[in-house]
Amino acid sequence: MIEPSTQPSKWQIPFFTIWTGQAFSLIGSRAAQFALVWWLTDLTGSATILATASLVALIPEILLGPIAGAYVDRWNRRIVMIAADTLVALASLWLAITFWTGSVQIWHIYAIMLVRAVGGSFHWPAMQASTSLMVPKEQLSRVAGLNQTLNGMLNIAGPPLGALLMEMLPLHGVMAVDVGTALLAILPLFFVLIPQPIPARVDASQKPSIWTDIRAGLRYIWGWPGLVVLIGTAMVIKIALTPAFSLLPLLVKAHFEGDAARLSLLEAITGVGIVAGGIALSMWGGFKRKIYTVMIGIGVLGLSFILLSQTPADMFGMALGCFLVAGIMIPLVDGPIMAILQGTVAPEIQGRVFTMMSSLLWFTSPFSLAIAGPVTDWLGIQVWYLMAGLLCAGMGLVGFFVPPLMNIEENANGQSTLAEAVGSASPEPVCVQIE
Template identity: 60%
Template sequence: MKTNVWRSEKWMLPFFIIWGGQVLSWVGSRVAMFALIWWLTDKTGSATVLASATLAAMLPQIVLGPIAGVYVDRWNRRLVMIAADGLIALVSLWLAILFWTGEIQVWHVYVIMVVRELGGMFHWPAMQSSTSLMVPKEHLARVAGLNQAINGALSIVGPALGALVLAVGEIHHAMLMDVITAVLAITPLLFVFIPQPERAQRDAETKPSVWTDLREGASYVFHWRGLMILTGMALVFKIALTPAFSLLPLLVKSHFDGEAPQLAGMQAAFGIGIILGGLLLGIWGGFKPRILTTIASITAIGFLLIILGGLPPAFFMAAVAVMFVSGAAVALCDGPLFAALQSTIAPEIQGRVFMIFISLVNLTGPIGLAIAGPVTDWAGIQLWYIVAGVLCAAMGIAGFFIPAVVNFEDNRPASVSPLPMPAASD
């Protein structure tokens, strides 16, 4: 693969031009999502509504994510990102009009979340796999740490701007801000070159079907024993953690008797933690092997959730502190894992592998939401945080004693071959 030019100092300018545009888009998306979630919370006050809204956003990725990965590997990734950002801008504009005219209904928000997720499930693997081609392998962990730090900053800026927009303006202004930032993200993609992976020689000769490409990606994942065990652990982690974060607005409102500023404060503390955790990862790089940093962070997140669930209503500032430390743990959890995947998986198959992994992990998110909504409406929201913490802590501790997980980077598949299933045509 002829990508030596991207293995010098020349990689920085084109990468960070594109990356900067994406950061602006993330700001708009955070503002819009904060406004939408708070609107649902204020209008319904129901854990079931919040859980089902998150579920609606997750379903497209679970069902269609692996197929999206196939097309990301086939198509020009720059054009994929342009189309995805454009779709998000259009649906946000539609939602702004609905809010402005007073025609908005709860189901409209559900539809918007689904469509935004459809765009995101193409955009995310395209950006991740492009990063592995534009950034030298030795710098991938640092870029991952920088991404975590920026996500932390956006966790502060997004809720703060969202609360400000709701305080001095209307919710349709938040939607319009999302439209503007999406356009700003598209602009550099129109001019900056992104290297594309070369398809295998047999692909040029035989032009495999979508089903064959999907089988190849699945084979790569299922024959990587360490990744499969790690995926199983992530399934349990996801079923416990998804409701804990989705129902945070209700924890603030019903347990701590807070409002939008208090929710923004907790999310800001979480974001500051992510910033510091990401910066630490960028400087330190994590344990060797890198997965040990991820496992230790999962364990820490579990104990922090137990503490959060056990705090009495008067200890709101303690909850803010817990969210701060949790943010640092999340940064140290995600960054090393995806840096390891980017540096070990061949670029021409990364779209499929990333989306198969993410889809499998997200498969259990709806299960957690389906259980958590009615349970918290009936038994109280704190119970879920305690149960989720116990599950995460136990899973993290177990990970230290599984050699296939600890050494998973060294045991990856040497090649890609389809699973023995009957082929299907497009």
Template identity: 55%
Template sequence: MAQEHSISENWKKPFFLIWTGQSFSLIGSMLVQFALVWWMTEKTGSAAVLATATVVSILPQILLGPFAGALVDRWNRKRVMIVADAVTALATLALVFLFWSGKIQVWHLFVAEFVRALGGTFHWPAMSASTSLMVPEKHLSRIAGINQALQGILGIIAPPLGAFLMGLLPIYSVLSIDIVTATLAIIPLFFVHIPQPLKKLEGVVTPRQVLRDVREGFRYLASWPGMLILLGMATLIN
């Protein structure tokens, strides 16, 4: 039994409604990251603390990244994005309370970084996969270019904006911006239809099925030497 989908001729409005919300969420996340690094540097001055925070923030991607795509393909992508954005916002909300109450400790930041990274590990595969079903194929490369340009622009804007806000506001106020932007990202998802891919009705998803999908993905990469080279270069650069 298959679930069919078709791309509407009026795809731009629903797609860019979601895209705009996710763009706000992205700048909010970048501001949070900058604010936390600023605070850890100022309060601890420890390279070990910063290194630990970095490791914690990439750990979910390393451990779960290979499985996230396989799971997202079998789950409702709209729900995945809503839950991921909500979890990220809740982690930030916890930090806001801890900073406001003066009870913040470094290990709190590590936990929050891990939870936020965990949300991102599932969110971005869901968003990327949804894009391919919402946007006509002839426009996919253009949208990919827009996304890359957006990340580059926001990556340039976020540090000076974060520094300005940190000089103007207490850190819990800066972190609160991320909660607002996450809310702006979640709201459109309730009103926009995100199609699901064609799939077979397989019942309950089992670990064996997920591992099978992951193995198929690695086999596909192994058959494409050029992609392996690009992935290796990206890994080294990052």
């Protein structure tokens, strides 16, 4: 069993043992997801079908997020990740069987996306909260950049791998590969210990209910004005960007008259941008005020979508350039935000804070997806990309004139707010085992 070291210089082995297994699993999942989305696109050619698939995947994130986060803060996070990965692997195995027997239907795809989302609702906060306990605080920005680089590499490797697997294997074979890579994520978790935080000391007779824990998380967020504004800004942007990315296969097929190879190329070039942005963030670290990096990234991301919306059908190369720029901006937005939160939010409440934020952000997505499908079927796919670009560019600019947002790091919530939220006057120090 690999135990996390108390020495800052020896945190890499346990952390990256888990991280590597998760990376292999994500590669398989990304390839399988590409294959399933293209299967739906090729079979139906409907924006409404694609939007519905995305909507189904969001339901657990919205409804289960706060509850999952509260339980993640109570349970052993390593066990949570093992259970979540196992659930996803079993679901992929079931779908492989339906493809193999020729009994697959569209609702089966919806079902697998729903189950994957349930697993992710528990796995994501468990992994993020574990990261802040396994990685020294001064290294969190670098790890955030590394995670963004991985995300970019997944965009590069996932779609081409998915397209290649579709050429070499039937769909049940592609799903079998996904099951195999999921096992690579589960295995390391049996051999690596993950430190657990010691929560605030509370009398056993007054142990809070799960709903009390959830309310404590909401109070924690509400007591941080900059975070409230940031979440509100992100919710508005999500309204536009969620359909924009969900309907990308239709943009390739309907506007650029492309095939799976072109879609994989577009997603791969986005991945190249994310890798470049992640490497830049790891080396540069962003502006001294991390929020400046975030808002500039949002603005430039919006400009790239505006240009994309005006790209003629015969200029696919320009579209590649737009997605390259968008990819570079993604780590510059996501990385600093996660570094701010992992470095300032108390570890014993991180599961709740992360999942509540995620649920609030995705709360608007079902409405935007419900509207985007019919609107793009009626007005054309490019209209939505223009709207998304204008909204992002505007929010990126306006954000610089909102003091709570610009001062989010200086006014970060702390242990005193946590103590007030959970009703403990004197919370115990968090046991992180890594200084």
